[in-house]
Amino acid sequence: MSASQTGACHVLQPYWDVALASVQADALRIALELDVFRLLSKPLPASAVAQQRSLHVDNTAHLLELLWSMQLLERQDCRDATGQWRYYASNIAAQYLNPDSVSYCGDAWRFRLRSLRQFGGQMDELLRSGQPGREVSESSTASAWQAAARVQICQEQRAATAGAAKSLVLRLPEFARAERLLDLGGGPGWVAIALASANKRLRGVVYDLPQAAAVARENIEREGLEQRLKAEGGDLTCDDFGEGYDLIWCSSVLHFVPDLMETLRRIKAALRPGGVLVCAHAELSDTPSAARKVMPYYLSLRMRGRLVTRDGELYQALQSVGFSELDSHSLVPFPMAPVTVLVGRRKMT
Ligand SMILES: C[S@@+](CC[C@H](N)C(=O)[O-])C[C@H]1O[C@@H](n2cnc3c(N)ncnc32)[C@H](O)[C@@H]1O
Incomplete structure (x- = not known):
């Protein structure tokens, strides 16, 4: 029996899907650039979207239908008098892709797409020469981290990391009595802010490069937490x-x-x-299905000589420097790709 008769996918479908994902990515990029999800906080037909954004009506209808197939839009069952569906933002789009939402991460998503595509353009060169083409200075790295703290890491922490961190630490018996927190390499500080809001006794430090720590300081002040949290700048390696x-x-x-x-x-x-x-880092699995979730995002770092440990390697490293009572949770949802969360304790004596 052929694949079409059984309804099963052709074995090449996953690889066709990889190429097709590029169309979906462009559709979402354009929708974000046109601020479609804010516009569709109430139901509208494609013609109204086209009119408000000065677009071609039929092609707008095709784009909205694609976004509907991606479950970013819902459509009302009955068509209106002109035979058009009225589309509105799905719950996911309303929460994460409408700039009016506190969990908005559309700018972060567009940044990730841009940098993945930029990396794609450099992959040949990295493969041939091992060099990305241009050297990056320390100060441009620091200002890149600052820009990241303002936009993509900020949005991703608010949309995902802070919530994941909070639910992980709430499961630790030590959390309720913890008083001093360090968020090491904490970027914009939303993880520390979330943990401080979950435990009113907690005080602590967001530590990062000075440029990124300045962003954390602004956020801590904006949240009125400056009596309990401070941001400190420095190089954690020295x-x-x-x-x-x-x-x-x-x-x-x-x-x-x-x-x-x-x-x-x-x-x-x-x-x-x-x-x-609590140490949360992506690790490389020896199982293709798990590795596939992590490797595409981390290929860029790995090709630039950064360390991404293999499954179990960080656990062993923690053990060998003397952490005890280690717990490990794999494939914990995190922005872009899942991480392994390791919890280790410093012995009492
Ligand atoms: C990928 S971000 C992770 C941010 C945050 N921990 C999170 O999970 O959302 C890496 C962070 O490490 C910081 N960082 C990198 N090198 C550092 C160094 N040598 N000293 C201090 N912070 C550093 C960056 O500025 C950035 O905020």
């Missing part, structure tokens, strides 16, 4: 980031340190005895 912490949160940071073991030793030393580290 500067002091304090000590006596009950809880250290460290997510998607260790890819950027030159000496993993040395950094883990310094993190352990910064905990008070009995303190807890």
Whole structure:
């Protein structure tokens, strides 16, 4: 029996889907650029969308139908007198793709698409010469992290990371009595802000490069938390980031340190005895289905010589620097790709 008779997919369908995803990505990019999801916070036919955005009516209808197939739009069952469906933003689009929502992450999504495509354009060169084409200076890296803290990391922390962090720490028996927090490489600070709002005794530090820490400081002040949280700037690979912490949160940071073991030793030393580290980083699985969720996003970092550990490697590293009572959770949802969350304790003595 052929594939078409059984309804099963052809074995090549996943690879055709990869090429087709590029059309969906452009459709979503254009919809964001046209601010379609805010416009469709109430139901409208394609002709009204076309009129408000000065677009071709029929092609607008085709675009909206594609967005509907992507479950970003809903459409009302009955067509109107002109035979058109009226479209409106789905719950997902309303929450994450309408700029009026606090969880909006449309700019972050467009940034990710741009940088993935830019990386795609450099992949040949990286493969041939191992170089991306141009050297990046330390100051441009620092200002890139600052820009990231203002836009993409900010939006992704508010939409996803902060909630994931909160639900993870709420499961830790130590969290309720924790008083001192360090969010190491915390960027714009929304993780620390979420943890501080979940435990009113908690005070602490968002530590990041000075340019990114300045963004965290603004956010902490905007939230009125400056009595409990401060933002400190420095280079975590060589500067002091304090000590006596009950809880250290460290997510998607260790890819950027030159000496993993040395950094883990310094993190352990910064905990008070009995303190807890929550470490959330993508790792490379030996199972294709799990690896496929992580590898595309991290290929760019890996080709630029950054560290992405293999499954279990970070666990072993934590163990070998003396963390105890380790817990591990794999494929935890995180922006762009899932991470492995490792929880380790500094022994009491
Ligand atoms: C991928 S972001 C992760 C941000 C945040 N932890 C999260 O999960 O949303 C990496 C962060 O590490 C910070 N970072 C990178 N190198 C650093 C260094 N040497 N010292 C301090 N922070 C650094 C960056 O500025 C950035 O905020």
